[in-house]
Amino acid sequence: MELRQIQYFIEVAKREHVTEAAVSLHVAQSAVSRQIVNLEAELGVDLFIREGRNVKLTPIGQTFLEHMEEAMKVIDNARREVQEYLDPERGVIRIGFPSSLAAYTLPTVISEFREQHPYVKFELKQNSYTELINAVVKGDLDMALVGPLPRHEKKVKSHILFTESIVALLPASHPLAGQRSITLNQLRDDSFILFPQGYVLRQIVETACKQLGFQPKVSFEGDDIDAIKGLVSAGLGVTLIPEITLIDNLPRSTVRLHVIEPQVTRTVGVIIPSERPLLPAENLFFEFIRDFFKVLDRYQD
Template identity: 70%
Template sequence: MELRQIQYFIEVAKREHVTDAAVHLHVAQSAISRQIFNLESELGVDLFIREGRNVKLTPIGRMFLEQMEEAVTILDNARRQVSEYLDPEHGTIRIGFPSSLATHTMPTAISAFRERYPHVKFQLKQGAYYPLIELVARGEIDMALLGPVPMNEKKVKGSIFFTEELVAILPKDHPLAGEASLTLNQLRDDSFILFPEGFILREVIVDACAKLGFQPNVSFEGEDIDAIKGLVSAGLGVTIIPEVTILDNPPRSTVKIPVIEPNVTRTVGVIIPRHRQLLPTQNLFYLFLMDFFARQELY
């Protein structure tokens, strides 16, 4: 069994198409097909079910994929560990984040870190809450900034930096636009603009409304913070979003109003693998984050 065979197998398994895998890997389709055939012959099992130009994993193929992804991650980490042991200030950090932390929290932290360690490289992955947790668990990224911070996941460990307020964003001509503060109950008859189902910020807001005995009327959905702010700016509804998301980019033609009942908040922090040691450069950044946000709370 060769590493090249494993790499080809993983790529075909992910894409479920030999030609697409060949294009991505910049090799001939025949070369991939031959290596997959050799791998299956060596193992004595079929890893794929052929369906014309497409392929699907067999049950044993799915199990093999999971094990091989872990094996490749271990090999990659071993290479990186040797390199970073020699010089951790020239390593690479793969970090994920949701759109709600993309405009202020993430850039602020990375900018401050690079002032101290200018040669460290970053590979950034923006994504949704639950997929980011899975990427950290599988080792496809090293860590992720998240809000709220999951504290009871088996495969990842969460550390909280701070707790932040969620605020109401209303069109400037909304009847309640002049209020100094709001209760969530005052918005029960409004049209809400929220993330789609399955996004954690939607869950936070829906749960807060449920505590007051109503279900928000969701008229529009946006998959990132900027889309949601834009829809509110257009007068299409109201939303509840983290206050930090409007510090550097307040939406035009809107007003921000604190929500005082219930007090809607979320924790913000970082997750790392629970059962896998951080490499030197990763640990350097992790310790920096813990110190950086601890000092931020003093101001």
């Protein structure tokens, strides 16, 4: 079994089309077909069902694909480890983040890091809270910034960077807009604009409301922080969002108010895999981001 055969097999399985796989691989279709046939002959099983020009994995083909994808991750990590051992200053860091940390937190940290390590490259992936944790567990990401930090996920290690307030964002025309702070109970009868069910920020808001004995009336949902802010700006409801998302970007026709009862907060931190060590470039960034927020916290105190 050759590495080239595995690469061809994975590409065909992903695209379910030999010609499209060949184009993506920049090789002749006949070369791809021949390697697939050789691989099946060596294994003694059919990996694909042929359906005209399309192909589909057999059940054993699907099982084989899962193992080969894991094997390729191991090979890629080994290659990266060798390269970064030779020169960690030219490594690649794959990092994930949610939309609530996209506008300020992550760009600020990466910018500061690149001042000291200009040749380290980043592959950035924005995703939901659960998907980010799963990607770190599976090895698709090296680390992720998340908030709040997971408590019961054994396959990741969590390191807190800071704790931030969840604040209310109201239309400027709202009756409470002139106040400096509010209690959450004062928004009991308002229409809320929140993330969809399953998003961790939705859970934080609903938990806070539940403490006061009510369920927020959700008029609109958005899976992006900027979309939610835009809906509030249009006067379509109120929301509770992390304060850091408003540092440089308070939407027009809105006001930000602190919630004093109950105080709603979230921890923000970085998660890394617990079952494999960080590569040299990854460790450089991991240590940097922890030190960065320690220094920032001292200045804020």
